Amino acid sequence: MLLVKNSKLLSCIVIGIVLNVIPDVFADHHQHQAKVKTMAAVNEIDCQQVDIRCAKTVTSAFSPNGDLWRLWSQKEALYYQLSNDNGANFTAAKRIAITDEKVSARNENRPKIAFDKAEGVYLSWAMPREKKYTADIRFSYSNDYGNTFTAPITVNDDDLLTGHSFNEMLVDEQGNVSIVWLDGRLKKDKQSSQGSAIFMATANMKSGSLAQPQQLFVNKEVVNGTCVCCRLAIDINNNGNLTVLWRHIYADNIREFAITTLNEQKQAYQVSYDHWQINGCPHQGGALSIDDSNRYHLVWFNQGDKGKGIFYAHSDDAGKTLTIPLSVGEQSAQAAHPYMSENNGIVDIVWTQFTGTEHQLWHQSSHDNGLSFTEATMITTAQSGADRAFIIHKQGKRYVSWQRFGQGHWLSQL
Amino acid sequence: MSYLLSKSLIVFALLFIAQISSAEQVALKTQSRLESEPINSQVFDSAIYEETKQRYQGKKWLTLLWSVDCPPCMKELAIVQTLQQQQSELAIVIINVDTYEDSEQQRDKILAHFNLMSQTNLHFSDGLEDHSRYLIDPHWFGELPRSYFIDEAGISHGKSGLASKVLLEKWLLLVRE
Numbered sequence: 001m002l003l004v005k006n007s008k009l010l011s012c013i014v015i016g017i018v019l020n021v022i023p024d025v026f027a028d029h030h031q032h033q034a035k036v037k038t039m040a041a042v043n044e045i046d047c048q049q050v051d052i053r054c055a056k057t058v059t060s061a062f063s064p065n066g067d068l069w070r071l072w073s074q075k076e077a078l079y080y081q082l083s084n085d086n087g088a089n090f091t092a093a094k095r096i097a098i099t100d101e102k103v104s105a106r107n108e109n110r111p112k113i114a115f116d117k118a119e120g121v122y123l124s125w126a127m128p129r130e131k132k133y134t135a136d137i138r139f140s141y142s143n144d145y146g147n148t149f150t151a152p153i154t155v156n157d158d159d160l161l162t163g164h165s166f167n168e169m170l171v172d173e174q175g176n177v178s179i180v181w182l183d184g185r186l187k188k189d190k191q192s193s194q195g196s197a198i199f200m201a202t203a204n205m206k207s208g209s210l211a212q213p214q215q216l217f218v219n220k221e222v223v224n225g226t227c228v229c230c231r232l233a234i235d236i237n238n239n240g241n242l243t244v245l246w247r248h249i250y251a252d253n254i255r256e257f258a259i260t261t262l263n264e265q266k267q268a269y270q271v272s273y274d275h276w277q278i279n280g281c282p283h284q285g286g287a288l289s290i291d292d293s294n295r296y297h298l299v300w301f302n303q304g305d306k307g308k309g310i311f312y313a314h315s316d317d318a319g320k321t322l323t324i325p326l327s328v329g330e331q332s333a334q335a336a337h338p339y340m341s342e343n344n345g346i347v348d349i350v351w352t353q354f355t356g357t358e359h360q361l362w363h364q365s366s367h368d369n370g371l372s373f374t375e376a377t378m379i380t381t382a383q384s385g386a387d388r389a390f391i392i393h394k395q396g397k398r399y400v401s402w403q404r405f406g407q408g409h410w411l412s413q414l
Numbered sequence: 415m416s417y418l419l420s421k422s423l424i425v426f427a428l429l430f431i432a433q434i435s436s437a438e439q440v441a442l443k444t445q446s447r448l449e450s451e452p453i454n455s456q457v458f459d460s461a462i463y464e465e466t467k468q469r470y471q472g473k474k475w476l477t478l479l480w481s482v483d484c485p486p487c488m489k490e491l492a493i494v495q496t497l498q499q500q501q502s503e504l505a506i507v508i509i510n511v512d513t514y515e516d517s518e519q520q521r522d523k524i525l526a527h528f529n530l531m532s533q534t535n536l537h538f539s540d541g542l543e544d545h546s547r548y549l550i551d552p553h554w555f556g557e558l559p560r561s562y563f564i565d566e567a568g569i570s571h572g573k574s575g576l577a578s579k580v581l582l583e584k585w586l587l588l589v590r591e
Contacts, residue, residue, distance in 0.1 A: 056514070075515075106514055107483070132520075133485060228485060253575070280575035281484045282557045303555060303574070334548070336555050356548045384541035406541050 045406065050079055050093045057110040057387050058403035060411065062394040063145075064117050064173075070401075070409055071096075071113050071123075073105035078123065080113075080146065086394070087411035098140055098149050102128045104165055107283055108231040108388075114171035119145040120205065124155065124179055126165035135165045137181050139217070141205045155201050157219045158185045163196060166285075168234045170242070177203045178242055179217065180234050186224050195249045198222040198232065200242070200262075223260060223268055225249050231285030237261055237318070238294040245271070245288040245298060253279045257286050257300045259319035269319040272300050274307030289342040294318075297347055297370055299328065299340040310338045310351055314370040329353060329362060329376065341391035343398050345369050348414050350379075350389040350400050359386035361402050363414060380410055455522070458509055458536040458546050466507050466534065470564065475505035476585055477550070477562040477570075482512050482520040484558040486576040493579045495528040497586050502532075504586050510537040511547070511558070 047054035055072035062068055068083040070090070078096040083089060103111060104126040111125035121142040126135045137155040142148060156164040163184030170178045183199040201217035227247035234244050241263045248258040248268070255276045260268040276282070286300035296315040302308065311325035329335025334354040341348055347366040352359055359382040366373045385405030391414070392399050398414040456462060466477075478494065480487035491508075498504055508530060510521045517537075525531050538546045547556055551572055554560055563571040563585050 132482070229483065278557060278575035280486045280558055280560075281481070282555075284555070284557075301555075303557065332553075334552070334555065354544050354548060356552065357545065359544065385543065 047074075050074055050095075052079075052081070052093070052403075053406055053408045055105070055403060056385070056405055057105045057107075058401065058409050059111050059113055060390070060401040060409070061113050061115070061392055062399075063115045063121075066394060068394075068411070069113055069121075071111055072403075073103040073111060073125075076100040076102050078103060078111060078125070086399070086413070087409075094146075096123065096140070096149055097147075098152055101138070101152070104128055104135060108229065108285055109165055112167060112169040114169055114177075116171055116175040117173040118175070119143065120171075120175055121146050121149075122169065122171045122177055122205075123149070124167050124169045126167055126181070127152075129161055131161055133163050133184070134161050135163060137164045137167045137179065139177075139179065143205070153216075155179055155217045155219075156181070156183060156185075156199065157201075157217065158183075160185050162187065163228065164199075166229075166231050168232045170234055170236060172236070175204050175206050177205065178234070178236075180222065180232055180242070180244055182226060182228060182232065183221075184228075186221070194224075195226050196228045197224040198226055198244060198246060200244075222262070223248075223258075227255050227282065229281035229283055233286050233288040235288050235290045237264075237290045237296075238292070239264070243288060243290060243296065243318070245286050245300075247282065247285060247300075253277050255282060256302075257298070259288070259296070259298070261318050264318060271298060271313070271315070271319050271322055272302055272307070272311065272325070274302035274304030274311075276302045276304035276307075278303075284337060287338060287340040289340055289347070291342045291345070291369065293369070295342075295369065297340060297342050298322070299338040299349055301336055301338060310335050310349075312338075312340065312347075312349060312370070312373075323370075326373065328364060328373075333360075335362070337388045339388065339390050341393070341398070342369070343393050344396055346398065347373075348391050348398055348400075349373075350391060350402075352386055352389060353378075354386075358383065359404070361386070361389055361400070361410070363400065365414065379412060382407055382410075453534045453536065454531065456536050457539045459539075459542075460549055462536060463549060467564075467568070470505055471568065472566055473505055474566055474585055475507070475564050476582070477507045477509060477564065479509045479511055479550070479558060479560040481510065481558050482517065482524060487559040488524070490559045490561070490576050490582075491524070491528045491530060493577075493582050494533070494586075495530060496579075497582060498530065498533065501587055504533060506533055506586060508533055508535040509550075510535070511543060511556075513538055513540040513543055 045053050058072045060070040071080045079093045081090040081093050114122045123140045125138050127138045128135045138152045139155050140149045140152045167181040180200040182196040186197045199219050201219050203216035230247040232246050237243050241261050243261040245259045247255050257272040258268040258270050284301040289297045299312050301310050309331040310328040313322040313325045315322045329351050338351040347370045349364045361379045362376050363379050364373050364376045382404035387403035389402040402410040557574045561573045561577045
């Protein structure tokens with residue numbers, strides 16, 4: 001018995017030595033196996049067919065009747081599915097009934113969907129044009145809950161072959177549409193590093209003339225000198241004014257977040273002071289949510305000399321002054337791409353982390369309107385790619401939506 | 415016991431031989447690469463990353479990561495193009511991070527535009543973008559362009575954002591085969 005034990009021990013030692021002697025070979029082998037497994041899972045999907053698992057981004061939202069809509073782009077078309085049981089089951093994928101065109105749907109860029117209270121469904125997206133870094137902001141509307149859609153129109157009214165992208169859209173119950181986007185029309189010199197501008201347009205499909213759709217969206221400049229590759233964040237404050245949070249370019253390529261509320265201030269407020277100097281593309285925007293007391297909740301991401309990682313802060317004076325930024329997530333664990341939303345006094349923050357082999361979705365919440373937060377918890381993981389996570393609401397309940405490339409769309413209640 | 419011991423030793427010996435054989439193959443492959451053309455349009459993975467490291471061992475070299483969606487990346491590629499006109503062989507590995515439907519076409523078009531197809535260029539693979547990013551640098555969050563200045567001792571100095579022409583000249587033009 002002892003001999004057998006010793007033999008087993010010896011075998012273990014020998015194998016251990018072998019493993020120790022050739023760590024690189026085994027390391028490669030393990031990595032190769034993991035890669036094969038991951039790619040096999042992805043490759044099993046026929047992405048010539050319509051399949052949400054093939055999408056790099058998914059946009060989801062609850063309509064006023066409680067249906068969950070999820071929208072994605074594939075092969076120059078937009079598809080959607082509905083669920084009336086909070087994502088447990090979905091209808092078959094249906095194509096948005098418009099002519100095929102390119103749709104920007106990667107990283108910070110993705111289509112947007114919104115609803116009014118009268119079965120109106122609103123879509124906006126960026127359509128890449130024939131020249132690099134050029135696109136138009138597109139819009140389409142359904143007055144019959146998605147059965148038919150209007151022919152898409154171009155929202156930007158400059159008729160220029162230049163950058164128009166990173167669109168955000170809000171629609172209120174009465175169908176007042178606000179679209180905000182990054183716009184390259186003010187660039188005088190394409191070699192300059194002055195960045196983009198933010199433009200906006202509003203419309204109401206019910207009062208507007210569909211026969212002259214271009215007149216619906218009169219464009220207006222919000223600010224100039226913004227980062228060109230980070231998503232915008234928008235919300236409506238208690239005065240009914242649109243507020244925009246974006247990454248601005250200060251001085252010599254210092255990329256900090258700034259905020260402005262339309263009709264309430266002449267100059268934007270700088271809200272982050274992390275001193276991230278980069279003549280490049282951070283590909284990381286922020287999130288904004290304004291609560292019933294007009295408190296502005298903000299999250300952002302920076303890798304500056306003075307601040308690295310995800311930060312949360314709130315402001316009771318529209319961003320003029322902020323609370324001391326709270327660090328969120330593990331910087332050393334690749335915490336990035338935060339999203340945040342307030343609902344009935346609860347502030348939820350979600351973000352992703354990465355271990356080198358596994359994507360993780362993390363969550364932290366405050367039940368006292370942003371004064372203190374629970375400990376961070378991991379919600380789920382992904383193996384072969386992860387989209388940004390978003391929080392959506394349904395009748396006071398909060399859900400997190402996360403697209404996992406090759407695995408599928410994840411939705412769970414917070 | 416003796417049977418099990420013998421079995422273990424045989425396994426050890428076989429694995430040892432296999433390791434030597436595998437190492438020889440890697441060495442031969444690398445040697446073969448060293449004498450051949452640059453590595454072009456291949457998928458980035460741990461093996462090819464090790465191979466590039468071995469290729470430039472003891473030398474200064476540069477890894478440049480870029481995306482078709484990144485305007486400042488075009489400026490850095492343009493600088494590399496001008497350096498290439500002064501010195502055809504540059505100790506540079508150019509890695510594209512895009513993995514979308516039309517990425518390959520766009521990537522090749524841009525590299526051809528800057529006449530950089532003859533430099534070593536790799537690209538990330540679908541579903542493994544973050545794995546590749548982490549393999550290169552677990553402290554890099556994906557901002558672009560991203561340049562790694564690797565010195566003679568193999569120590570890597572990462573820089574986010576457009577690197578200046580002066581810095582790129584200093585790093586790349588001093589390298590002579």
